[in-house]
Amino acid sequence: MSVLKPKIMMLIGCLMTSSAMATEVEPYNKANAQQLKQSIYERTATATSAIERYQLAKSEAWLSYADHEYSEGGFTSAGKEAYIQANQLLEPSNVNLVTQIISPSQVMRRDLWWQIEYLKQRGALDVEPQALANAEVMLVWAAAEYCELGWRHAREHFISAERELQKVIYALPEEKPFLNWSETETPELSALNGKGCHGVNPDLWPLKPKTPVEPEVIDADVANVVVENVVHFAVDRAVLNTEGKRVLEQIANILAEYPDMNITLKGYTDIRASVAYNIALSQRRIDSVRDYLLEKGVNSSRITAEAKGKLEPQDDQKIEMAHAKSRRVVVYFNDAETNSITVQPQWRDLQIER
Incomplete structure (x- = not known):
């Protein structure tokens, strides 16, 4: 930034x-x-x-x-x-x-x-x-x-x-x-x-907020690899947008660098609709993520998945933002080598209802 x-x-x-x-x-x-x-x-x-x-x-x-x-x-x-x-x-x-x-x-x-x-x-x-x-x-x-x-x-x-x-x-x-x-x-x-x-x-005019303090820059030689591990979806959809694909491309690059590392995909929905419907929808979202990673060269044997449906909904002061943040697939890195990986969420691909 x-x-x-x-x-x-x-x-x-x-x-x-x-x-x-x-x-x-x-x-x-x-x-x-x-x-x-x-x-x-x-x-x-x-x-x-x-x-x-x-x-x-x-x-x-x-x-x-x-x-x-x-x-x-x-x-x-x-x-x-x-x-x-x-x-x-x-x-x-x-x-x-x-x-x-x-x-x-x-x-x-x-x-x-x-x-x-x-x-x-x-x-x-x-x-x-x-x-x-x-x-x-x-x-x-x-x-x-x-x-x-x-x-x-x-x-x-x-x-x-x-x-x-x-x-x-x-x-x-x-x-x-x-x-x-x-x-x-x-x-x-x-x-x-x-x-x-x-x-x-x-x-x-205009209002003049105090200039924010820039975060401390950490030496790249000693810093862990930071990777975003969440992608989001539109209402009732399982289609990745451009920003979501960029996140998965970074994950594919990490997996190429660590060939013994495996991942688990956990898919979620917002809290609306039935349990059965949301389990199926979260599975479709997992499939979309899995298919994209396969296209980028990740072997299917390295990927496991859990369709969570509307469990673990996300919070926000605005209900439409909470729903948008909940419609997601989270990528978990499973192996011991994750000691050198730091994961963090991202919000650029949020698809908010209108």
């Missing part, structure tokens, strides 16, 4: 106001919106840096916001400002890691905004720029809905923002890096927002 370079980190603290970013923007209509969308897609296809992909993803998210407002039958000031943001982010000179809080909105859910800035420091732009951008715009959208229509209309958008952030969190090598948030270390909402729903106080 890489962290943001000092030059990029400076951008996080540099808020460019809408007036400072002013560019001529064509009025919103379906033709102009479609042309803008096409420009975003073309630029995304050739983007070479994480920051550029992040900027383009945020532009697309703002455009989706504007499209929604237009489709509701009245193009509000929120829709107009969202459309301006979508256009301005395509300008190469407008590289900026700070999300604008449009004037009909405000800052809500300080914990989520804090997580966003913290995740940027942890390399989130490199692993999930689109989900990160979506979460930021969705939080602005949610607060604008709250200001105009109340909590009932904002709730769905806040949930969507949380889901996007979960994608970012589980794409990073470390689990749940947001747990260090402290309410006492961030400005009060009253200070951030001023009076009413009229944007944000630029002197206090």
Whole structure:
């Protein structure tokens, strides 16, 4: 995992106001919106840096916001400002890691905004720029809905923002890096927002979490081999995704290096459906993992398996995340040579229900 370079980190603290970013923007209509969308897609296809992909993803998210407002039958000031943001982010000179809080909105859910800035420091732009951008715009959208229509209309958008952030969190090598948030270390909402729903106080925005301490680097010559030993599956499916296959490729390489080592595959499901159904489903997941390892040259005689079904479900504050983490196959290394192997879980391949 890489962290943001000092030059990029400076951008996080540099808020460019809408007036400072002013560019001529064509009025919103379906033709102009479609042309803008096409420009975003073309630029995304050739983007070479994480920051550029992040900027383009945020532009697309703002455009989706504007499209929604237009489709509701009245193009509000929120829709107009969202459309301006979508256009301005395509300008190469407008590289900026700070999300604008449009004037009909405000800052809500300080914990989520804090997580966003913290995740940027942890390399989130490199692993999930689109989900990160979506979460930021969705939080602005949610607060604008709250200001105009109340909590009932904002709730769905806040949930969507949380889901996007979960994608970012589980794409990073470390689990749940947001747990260090402290309410006492961030400005009060009253200070951030001023009076009413009229944007944000630029002197206090964005939130500035403390830079995390980098973990101690262990000398590779004396460190054990670390291997990820868990792959996950979608609801009612036994198909490996790309990230899951990468995990199994590493395991196949380890087994090639240790030809006397054997493994046990234990398959699991989430807690829903009957015991018999889940035993069969967990066996199909084992078969999928076994077949992929055989393709990579692992001899079948080195593999044993146990279909566990819905036993040993995983925990999480969000039930959909608990289900996603439970739908898994765990690889156990059996032989004495495992003294030189350290296993750890991974969450990059989680497939969350929608």
